[in-house]
Amino acid sequence: MSSAPQAPAPAPAPAMLTRDELLRLFSRFHSLTSQPDVKKRIADAVKDKQEAVAVTTAIQEEIFHEMGIDPRFGIACLGKVNAVYENDMDLMIQFYRFVAKEEMAIDEAELEPDEFEDKMNAQQKLQEQQLEMLKQMRKYRPDEQRAVFDILHKLLEESNFESPAVILTPEQIQEIVRRRRASSPDASK
Known part of the structure; x- marks a missing residue:
């Protein structure tokens, strides 16, 4: 050894x-x-x-x-x-x-300079819409927010993730939450 x-x-x-x-x-x-x-x-x-x-x-x-x-x-x-x-x-x-x-x-x-500027402006508008959607969602409980995110994910899947973003209006978010509350008696407590 x-x-x-x-x-x-x-x-x-x-x-x-x-x-x-x-x-x-x-x-x-x-x-x-x-x-x-x-x-x-x-x-x-x-x-x-x-x-x-x-x-x-x-x-x-x-x-x-x-x-x-x-x-x-x-x-x-x-x-x-x-x-x-x-x-x-x-x-x-x-x-x-x-x-x-x-x-x-x-x-x-x-891209050409004007095309790039247009794309950046569109991107900024989209981000503002996403931020507004997230602000709307904050008004709801975590389980209700989860229901909204589930719908967003489903919509993205249906578009084969080809859509750059899915934006829900405040009314659409309210409707998702309303349906969730109506279908789940425990969720409204």
Whole structure:
């Protein structure tokens, strides 16, 4: 039996980026894609018939490299954020902002300036409508809010998630809650 010390086993490779690593990526990507030279880089790639998403992915890979993370591993982890961090609402909000920022950078590169402005105005209007819908929903109990979200999810499924958003009017929300209360005597207490 040998008494020579054995080298420690290598640490297992992480299976996922940490929350802090993701937040650093999101922040850095937002900062970079807001800079005129990076916007020009994406636009020039589009003019050269390259896919804009390839450029934004390359930017993400560069950020991972700066962070000391294998870019292939980092990109692969982005596809798992929804599953791994689904219960971390703050991180999920930041993740969706990150995705929206990437889409906006691509749209800005691919669309004519007036088309991009029209799209941004439409997006802002949609966000205002969503905010108003959420404000309306706050008036109701959590179980009633859940019923409204269930209807929204069903409507999205019926549209095969092709509709950018489903907006319910205050009257539609009231009707959903009214029907819920009518069908569930316990719910009205």
